[in-house]
Amino acid sequence: MSCPLENLLAYLSQCSGFDFPRRRHAFCRKKIDSRISALGCAGTREYHRHLTAHPKELRLLLNTLTVNVSSFFRTPLTFEYLDHKILGAVIADKQKDRSGLRIWSAGCAMGEEAYSLAIQIREHLEKQHIEMDVRIFGTDIDSAILEQAVIGRFQFDQIKNVRHERVQRYFRKEGKEYHLDEEIKKMVDFSFYDMMDPRTHVPPESVFGDFDLVLCRNVLIYFSRENQKKICEKLYRSIAPKGYLILGQSETIHGQYTDRLIREIPCCQIFRKPDPHA
Numbered sequence: 686m687s688c689p690l691e692n693l694l695a696y697l698s699q700c701s702g703f704d705f706p707r708r709r710h711a712f713c714r715k716k717i718d719s720r721i722s723a724l725g726c727a728g729t730r731e732y733h734r735h736l737t738a739h740p741k742e743l744r745l746l747l748n749t750l751t752v753n754v755s756s757f758f759r760t761p762l763t764f765e766y767l768d769h770k771i772l773g774a775v776i777a778d779k780q781k782d783r784s785g786l787r788i789w790s791a792g793c794a795m796g797e798e799a800y801s802l803a804i805q806i807r808e809h810l811e812k813q814h815i816e817m818d819v820r821i822f823g824t825d826i827d828s829a830i831l832e833q834a835v836i837g838r839f840q841f842d843q844i845k846n847v848r849h850e851r852v853q854r855y856f857r858k859e860g861k862e863y864h865l866d867e868e869i870k871k872m873v874d875f876s877f878y879d880m881m882d883p884r885t886h887v888p889p890e891s892v893f894g895d896f897d898l899v900l901c902r903n904v905l906i907y908f909s910r911e912n913q914k915k916i917c918e919k920l921y922r923s924i925a926p927k928g929y930l931i932l933g934q935s936e937t938i939h940g941q942y943t944d945r946l947i948r949e950i951p952c953c954q955i956f957r958k959p960d961p962h963a
Contacts, residue, residue: 689729690714701747702881702912716749748827751907755794757801758846763953768805775897776809785818789896792904793823796834797843803872804855822891824878831875837865886919894923903933914940926960
């Protein structure tokens with residue numbers, strides 16, 4: 686017979702598609718107990734009933750159970766490869782086509798990943814004296830953290846992987862906070878988007894997708910294998926021909942898309958979508 690916690694986690698999984706394996710139950714129990722105490726509920730069963738009647742509490746709990754921890758240039762090797770092997774070539778192709786550069790950072794947390802790319806792209810464009818329309822879309826299911834992303838203020842731990850000259854150029858230190866340059870902030874649009882939304886395969890704010898780069902790092906790990914396949918389908922459809930998909934180091938693509946995306950480099954989870962007309 687299942688316990689109240691297992692019933693509640695099953696309900697959360699049904700609502701969100703997230704996976705809550707047994708090894709994470711202790712972590713979930715601690716977070717749920719904290720919400721039970723804050724609301725004055727008698728226990729897990731009463732809190733479960735409260736969740737079903739209050740969608741805002743459901744979203745708040747899901748945000749609490751998914752860890753929004755990131756940093757600028759997280760997994761430096763991935764960003765080094767993007768900087769030296771991919772971005773320059775993609776920008777050159779866009780310049781030939783006279784089209785803009787489109788990027789999607791899914792599960793963007795406070796925007797560190799999207800802003801890291803914005804910095805790299807800005808440097809490429811300046812070095813080559815190129816003017817180009819750049820649209821970077823950062824999405825997350827945590828509305829509160831998206832508000833922080835727009836503000837663009839970070840702690841030292843979040844910028845510890847940023848080279849000193851970049852810190853000097855793109856950040857202004859005020860007290861213990863590092864305030865990101867306004868021009869870099871303008872390069873990123875943040876919006877709410879649920880990766881399990883069955884109505885769309887791209888964030889509505891992006892209109893049509895067709896992304897040159899899609900970063901979905903450390904998002905799939907929260908979902909069951911079945912839902913990972915659904916998300917992989919969505920990601921594949923969102924990528925333009927010759928575009929790239931970047932996943933987290935412990936993640937990989939599933940289903941039919943293992944044959945439709947080409948692994949770019951063995952040491953990073955970077956995949957390329959072939960051009961069907963090449």
